[in-house]
Each structure stands twice: as structure tokens, then as C-alpha cells.
Amino acid sequence: MTAKQELKKSIIASVWFMFLTFPIMVIKVNTVTHTIDWRWHNMALVGIGSFFLSMLWRYLLKKKEEGGKKEKKAGLSFIQRLLQEKQFALPGIVIISIITILFPHIFSMYQTNIMTSALIFVVLGLGLNIVIGLAGLLVLGYAAFFAVGAYSYALLNLHYGVGFWVALPIGGILAAFFGILLGYPVLRLRGDYLAIVTLGFGEIIRLVLENWNEFSFGPSGIKNIPKPGFLGIEMSMQTTTIYVFYIVVLLVVFTIFVINRLKNSRIGRAWTALKDDEIASQAMGIDKAKTKLRAFALGATWAGMAGVVFASKTTFINPASFTLWESVIILCTVVLGGMGSIAGVIAGALLLILLPEYMRDFGEFRMITFGAVLILMMIFRPGGMIEDVRKTYKFEK
Amino acid sequence: MDFEYFTQLFFGGLTRGSIYALIALGYTMVYGIIELINFAHGEIYMIGAFTGLIISTVLTMMGMPAIAVMVLAGMAAIIYSCAYGYTMEKIAYKPLRNAPRLSVLISAIGMSLFLQNYVLLAQTSDFLPFPSLVPEFEFWEPYSHILTSPELMILSTTVVVMILLTILIKFTKIGKAMRATSQDKMMAALLGINVDQVISATFVVGSATAAIGGVLIASHIGQINFYMGFIAGIKAFVAAVLGGIGSIPGAVLGALVLGWTESFFTGYISSDYEDVFAFIFLVVILIFRPSGILGRSQIQKV
Structure with a gap:
């Protein structure tokens, strides 16, 4: 031309x-x-x-x-190869853990707080990654599970004085329960219906929290949620912040561990198969309903636990923290980072949460950029920043 | 039971339903052709309303008579919505024609987000008062306690649009091409139908009906903001699913049923959970009759 x-x-x-x-x-x-x-x-x-x-x-x-x-096997990108190399694995882990351990001691409390929020979103992103990246189910109401976790801690604490460590698994289980509850009716639906129904579900949860004053104290929210304790030791403001940071880091590590194990397990492979071709995988004997429900439940569990941590970190929650925007931001982290790729989602979440935090002047353009990013990523780089490398099995004669 | 209250609710529901129908048509037509839910459809409706407001304010300030303002603003809204629908298809959908469904869906959500925030940034986040474009008809005076003039306008416009749309799809060349494309895209292309053009045309027609709905409802309710497309879009989608997505009479029927149920629900029971109601309705339909009232159940072929 x-x-x-x-x-x-x-x-x-x-x-x-x-x-x-x-x-x-x-x-x-x-x-x-x-x-x-x-x-x-x-x-x-x-x-x-x-x-x-x-x-x-x-x-x-x-x-x-x-x-x-061109032949698509042009090769892996630099970061992908770096992640694949076994010899870099150990030093990499050591360096990253040293940085994370030292992080709250080097940087100020403000920075630590921001990092904690970003890491909560990492957990959320990884959780949503199970549902979208591995199982290929587009869920738009993910913030609802986050809300379930946060509110279960806040309310249990308010009424029964339940502590953080007890609430953490309860929040996860409750969210998983909601995941199954939502998943059950929508299992038979195709992807686009699923997106709208889950979006609707997210809105229902938010509207109920806003309107049902006796239960959730309406739009004014719940105040004075205690921070997590450690064997009843009194802690200063600063120590608590650092302590919460470490809890979130542990949660992230745990999430990565579980998802990594899940990915190549029987159930993880079943998810991938369902994502690629539902009919073929059913013919291969995969129980579609059960497998999808597991994805829903597991994805929701992480959101629930992240919610509990979030409530304890901010000590105040109200329905405004769990709107559709939160769901969209989490979706963006997964899409931008790379669906199915753990390293990608972590990078995506850190980028999307930290960048606007340090570029406050840019704040009003945040959502419009997210919208553009979603479109552009889908057109030009559907695999995300760090594309997921699927495990392949070679057949040798 | 008070009869007058009942008739009020009945006509309120009918008006509501007609608006949903105008938006639902866009969903159902696009779905019929490319089997994809156009997530950004509600935003087209919102842009239609905004364009209508801006143009009508400008024209009113220039001292035009009310009837000219109504016609011109309505036309501008339709033209601009069509243009947005067309451009949207070219940017967010066309490059992804052969991509997995999940990609197209995410791109559509991105489009919706983009358009919402574009209007938010370029205009305002506040509610804007929308002038009542429809004058009070004198001949309708005796009945206006049941059905106001704007409501009458909404109903009659909806009926006219439905008739025009039916003619377009049943008797024109492009309508024939649309039906052919929705049945079998590849076969249609082999027979010399320009599928890309047909898809664009579908987006344009759907956007036009959405714009009409947008201007009518905005002038009826009296205020708009950048977020109005979201809830309206969801409800229209519920209507389209209820009637059987992909079916045009189904969309109208579904919209009317949804309008009435909502109207009676808020009138007799509670208005707190008005929006929740539509969602619950959707879930119930999807569990018991996913193909909708008039839809055929699809058989998946391998």
C-alpha cells in the first residue's frame, strides 16, 4: 500500500x-x-x-x-524463558523473599499499606485466575465473593467476637458456599450468559448489603473491625501494619502454591480441557457440572479469604468497596497479566494497583484506560503480558 | 383493589416495557447474527440520550420551536448512536471475528467501560436534567390521569418502530441478508452476501432503536447520567433472554412481561429491591427455561 x-x-x-x-x-x-x-x-x-x-x-x-x-512456535518471550529455567528458580525465590521480608522495614508505613492492598489484589487476581484462566468461565461479579468474606468477618466479630484466625477459613468457606450457590443454576449456561448472571449476582449482593439495614448496617458500613492478633500480644500501630503485610504475603505464597499444584493436577487438566472444548472433554468422561462447580468454589474461596484480610486491614467496610468496578479491576489484572499464568497475574495486579497509586494526577483516567486496555489486549495480545506456558508432553518413539 | 391504581400500574408497566423492548431489540438482533451479547449496547443508549440532550439544549437556545427541537434532537441522537454502534463494531468486534468467545466478551466489556468513562470525562458525573421534549397533547387531556402524553408518545413510537423493523427484516434486501446470515454465516458468504456489511448494518439498526429508547425515556424521567446505560442494558438483556434471545417478537414480549411484573411488584410490594428483582427474574428464567418464551432450544452440534 x-x-x-x-x-x-x-x-x-x-x-x-x-x-x-x-x-x-x-x-x-x-x-x-x-x-x-x-x-x-x-x-x-x-x-x-x-x-x-x-x-x-x-x-x-x-x-x-x-x-x-507465520509459524506460531516462534519461541517464548524473555520472561517466559526466565521462568522456565530451573537454574534461576532457587536464586530467584531467595531474592524475592529477602526483598519481601525487608520491605516493611525499608519503606515507610504508607508504602507498606499500599503494598498490602496490592497484594490483596494479587490474591484476588489469582483466585479469579482459577475461574477465568484455568476453567474459562467469565465471572463478572467476583467482588461479591470478596464482600462475602469481608462481611462474614465483620459480622461474626461484631455479634460473636470471632477472631481473625477463626474467621479466615470461615470467610473462605462461606464464599465457596456462595460460589456453589451461584454456580449451580448457571452451570448449563454458555459464557456470555454466565457473565451477565454473575454480574447480576454481584449487584444483588451489593444492593442487599446496602438496603438491608438490620443485617449489614446499610451504606454506613461496619466500623472498628479488629486487626488480626498474635497470641493476644498488644501491638503498636506500626507493628500491626507490618504484621498484616506478612499475613498477606503468606496468603499470596499459599495461593501460588495451591494454584501451581492445581494447575497440573487431574482437576486442573479437566478445567483446561473444558475450556478448550466442552463436548470433547465430556466425551472423555469429565463431569462438566462437578468440574465447573469446583472452579467456582475454589475461586470464591480465595476471594473470601482476601475479603477477611481486607476487612481486618482497613478496619472499616461498606458496600461501596465491593462494586462492579472492583470486579472489573480484578478482571483487568487477570487479562492484562495473562490468563492462566501465575507470574502474569501477579505482575498485572501489582502494575494495575500500584501504578494509579503513585500517579494520582492520572486518577480520573484510570477507568477509561482500563477499558482501552481490555480491548487492546484482546486484539493484540490475548495471552497477556506474560503468556501462560502450557505443559506439553512429548511423544518419543 | 383500587381499579384506577391498577390501570396506572398497568400502563406504567406498558411504557416501561416498551422502552425495554426498544433496547432489547438491539441485543437480540446482534445476538441473532453473531451469537454474541453486545455488552456495550446500554452505552449506545446512554450516548443517544446525551446527544439528544446536548442538541436539544443548543437548538432551544437558538430559539427553535419545540416541535422542531424534538424532531431534530431525536434525529441527531439516532444518527450519532448509529455512528457509535458502527465504530464500536469496527474497533472492538471486527478484529476478533475468529477469536475465542471469551476474548470478544472481554473486549466488549472493555468497550462498555471505555464509553461510560468517555462520557463521564467529557461531560459530567452529575445527573443532568433532561427537558421534556414531548409537549402535552390537548386532545389527550381527558385521559391524561391514566396515561400521560409522553407515555402515549413512547407507546406509539414503539409500535411504529416495531412495524418499521418488521418491514425491514421481512421485506427488504438487507433484511433478507440478515436472516440469511443469522442462519448460516458461511453459506451466506458463499452466496454473495457481504457478511461484514450485514453485521455492521445490524449494529446500526440496533443502535438506532436504542437511541430512540434513550431519548424517549430520558425526556420521560427527566434526568440522565453516564451510568444510566448499565441498569437499562441489564434489564433489556433480561427481557431479551426472557423472550428468547435471537427472536425479535420474543424480545418485545419479554420486555412487556418484565415491564409489567416490575411495575406491579414495585406498586404492590416494595420498591427497595426493584433492581434486584430483575436479576432474580433472570436467574429463575435461566434455570427453568433457558431458551426463553419464544426461543427454540438450541442443539449443540459437534
Whole structure:
């Protein structure tokens, strides 16, 4: 294609987008004072921006098509190879554990707190990864399980004085129970129905928490949730923060361990098979209902436990912490990082939670970027940042 | 039981149902063609309402008569929604035509998120008052305590749109192509139908009905905000599933049933859980009759 044609296409795209965004980007009406604000500079921005972006877009699409034609076994990326190498495994683990152990002592309490939140999202991402990445079920109401965990700790503590360590498994089990409860009716559904039903489920939980004042104290939430204790020792503010950080780190390690074991187990392989072809795997004797329910239950368990930790970390919860946005953010971490890939999800969660935290000025553009990231990742890199490497078995003659 | 209250609820439900029907049509048509739930459909509806508001305010300030404002703003809303629907399909769906369903679904969610926040950033996060575009009809005066003029407008527009849509699908060339594509995409392509064009056309038509719904409901309720597409979209989806997704008469029927049940539920029982109700309704349908009222149950072939 000649440069002239390219230019023409870009100009058409630019004019089209200027037309498209005209009412919403340019005109801003004030219905109270009845004045109109004409923001022509936005139109110029859109025009110039879409001119170059459309060029980039077409270039990337072309490259993708060419890449698709080539043999796909072009090789693993640098990070993937690094993760595969056995000789780096031990030093890597040692370095990472030293960094995590020292982290709260080197950095301030503020940094530790942010890191703790990010790690909670790592657990959530890994949990959702079971459902989406391994079993291929798109769940959009994952924050609901998170809420179940958080509220079960808060309410059990309020009414019966249950401590953190008891609540942790209870929160997980309750969330798993909800997972099965939700999973049961929707098992027969195809992916897109599942997405909407789970989205609806997430909204139901949130609306119930908001409206049922006697049970959940409505939108005002629950205050003064105790932080986790350690054999009844009194701890200062700072020690507790560090302590919570270590608990979350342990939870992350435990999650990674379990998921890693699950992935190549019988049940993990059953999930992958179901994801690839439902009918074929059923013909191979996989119980579809049971396998999917397990994915739901296990995925929800991690969300529940993360919820308990979250409640104890913030000491205050209300329904506003468990909206659809949380579900979408968790989904983004999984998609961006790489569905099914543990290292990818961890990287994705850290990136998506830490980046906005340190770039506060950028905050209002956060959600729009997430939306764009979801689309672009699906088109250009469906495997995510660090693509999952499937275990392959070679047949040697 | 008070009869007048009952009729009010009945017509309230009918109006509500007609709006759901206008949005549900877009879902069901797109699903019929590419077997995919267009997650961003509710956002198209929201953009339609916003465009309607902006254009009508500008025109009113320029001193146009009310009836011209209504027609022009409505047309602008339809044109822009169609343009957004078309562009959306080109960006978020077309490159993924042969990708796994999960990818398309995630990309659609991304689109929905993007459009919502685009309007939020470019306009406002507050509720905007929407002018009542529909004037009070004089001839309707004696009945207005049961059914207000805007409600009458909604009902009649819905009926007209349904008739036009039926004609479009049954008797025009593009409608024929749509039906052929929805039956068998590959065969349609072999017979010389430009499948990409048909898919675009479906998105455009669906967006147009959504825009009509958006402007009508906004002028009826009197306020809009960037989040309005979400709940409306979900409810329209419930309606489409209830009627049998992929079936056009089914979408209308499902929407009316949902409108009435919601109206009577909030009128006689409680309005706190209005939105929860639709979701529970959805789950119940999916358990007992996943193919909907008019839908055929699908047999999966290997």
C-alpha cells in the first residue's frame, strides 16, 4: 500500500472521529444557567490524535495478521524463558523473599499499606485466575465473593467476637458456599450468559448489603473491625501494619502454591480441557457440572479469604468497596497479566494497583484506560503480558 | 383493589416495557447474527440520550420551536448512536471475528467501560436534567390521569418502530441478508452476501432503536447520567433472554412481561429491591427455561 493511500485513510479516520466525538467532546451545556461551552480545542485534539492512532492501529493489525501467518512456535518471550529455567528458580525465590521480608522495614508505613492492598489484589487476581484462566468461565461479579468474606468477618466479630484466625477459613468457606450457590443454576449456561448472571449476582449482593439495614448496617458500613492478633500480644500501630503485610504475603505464597499444584493436577487438566472444548472433554468422561462447580468454589474461596484480610486491614467496610468496578479491576489484572499464568497475574495486579497509586494526577483516567486496555489486549495480545506456558508432553518413539 | 391504581400500574408497566423492548431489540438482533451479547449496547443508549440532550439544549437556545427541537434532537441522537454502534463494531468486534468467545466478551466489556468513562470525562458525573421534549397533547387531556402524553408518545413510537423493523427484516434486501446470515454465516458468504456489511448494518439498526429508547425515556424521567446505560442494558438483556434471545417478537414480549411484573411488584410490594428483582427474574428464567418464551432450544452440534 502506498503512503498516499495510508494518508488518505488516516485523514478519513480523523474526520470521522471528529464528527463522532463532536457533541460529547465539544459541546458542554449547562442546563441551569443555560450557557453553552464550546470546547473546540478538544476537536483539534481528537482530530490529530485519531490521525496518528489510526495509522498505528492499521500498522499493528497488519503486523498481527502477518504474525498469525507465520509459524506460531516462534519461541517464548524473555520472561517466559526466565521462568522456565530451573537454574534461576532457587536464586530467584531467595531474592524475592529477602526483598519481601525487608520491605516493611525499608519503606515507610504508607508504602507498606499500599503494598498490602496490592497484594490483596494479587490474591484476588489469582483466585479469579482459577475461574477465568484455568476453567474459562467469565465471572463478572467476583467482588461479591470478596464482600462475602469481608462481611462474614465483620459480622461474626461484631455479634460473636470471632477472631481473625477463626474467621479466615470461615470467610473462605462461606464464599465457596456462595460460589456453589451461584454456580449451580448457571452451570448449563454458555459464557456470555454466565457473565451477565454473575454480574447480576454481584449487584444483588451489593444492593442487599446496602438496603438491608438490620443485617449489614446499610451504606454506613461496619466500623472498628479488629486487626488480626498474635497470641493476644498488644501491638503498636506500626507493628500491626507490618504484621498484616506478612499475613498477606503468606496468603499470596499459599495461593501460588495451591494454584501451581492445581494447575497440573487431574482437576486442573479437566478445567483446561473444558475450556478448550466442552463436548470433547465430556466425551472423555469429565463431569462438566462437578468440574465447573469446583472452579467456582475454589475461586470464591480465595476471594473470601482476601475479603477477611481486607476487612481486618482497613478496619472499616461498606458496600461501596465491593462494586462492579472492583470486579472489573480484578478482571483487568487477570487479562492484562495473562490468563492462566501465575507470574502474569501477579505482575498485572501489582502494575494495575500500584501504578494509579503513585500517579494520582492520572486518577480520573484510570477507568477509561482500563477499558482501552481490555480491548487492546484482546486484539493484540490475548495471552497477556506474560503468556501462560502450557505443559506439553512429548511423544518419543 | 383500587381499579384506577391498577390501570396506572398497568400502563406504567406498558411504557416501561416498551422502552425495554426498544433496547432489547438491539441485543437480540446482534445476538441473532453473531451469537454474541453486545455488552456495550446500554452505552449506545446512554450516548443517544446525551446527544439528544446536548442538541436539544443548543437548538432551544437558538430559539427553535419545540416541535422542531424534538424532531431534530431525536434525529441527531439516532444518527450519532448509529455512528457509535458502527465504530464500536469496527474497533472492538471486527478484529476478533475468529477469536475465542471469551476474548470478544472481554473486549466488549472493555468497550462498555471505555464509553461510560468517555462520557463521564467529557461531560459530567452529575445527573443532568433532561427537558421534556414531548409537549402535552390537548386532545389527550381527558385521559391524561391514566396515561400521560409522553407515555402515549413512547407507546406509539414503539409500535411504529416495531412495524418499521418488521418491514425491514421481512421485506427488504438487507433484511433478507440478515436472516440469511443469522442462519448460516458461511453459506451466506458463499452466496454473495457481504457478511461484514450485514453485521455492521445490524449494529446500526440496533443502535438506532436504542437511541430512540434513550431519548424517549430520558425526556420521560427527566434526568440522565453516564451510568444510566448499565441498569437499562441489564434489564433489556433480561427481557431479551426472557423472550428468547435471537427472536425479535420474543424480545418485545419479554420486555412487556418484565415491564409489567416490575411495575406491579414495585406498586404492590416494595420498591427497595426493584433492581434486584430483575436479576432474580433472570436467574429463575435461566434455570427453568433457558431458551426463553419464544426461543427454540438450541442443539449443540459437534
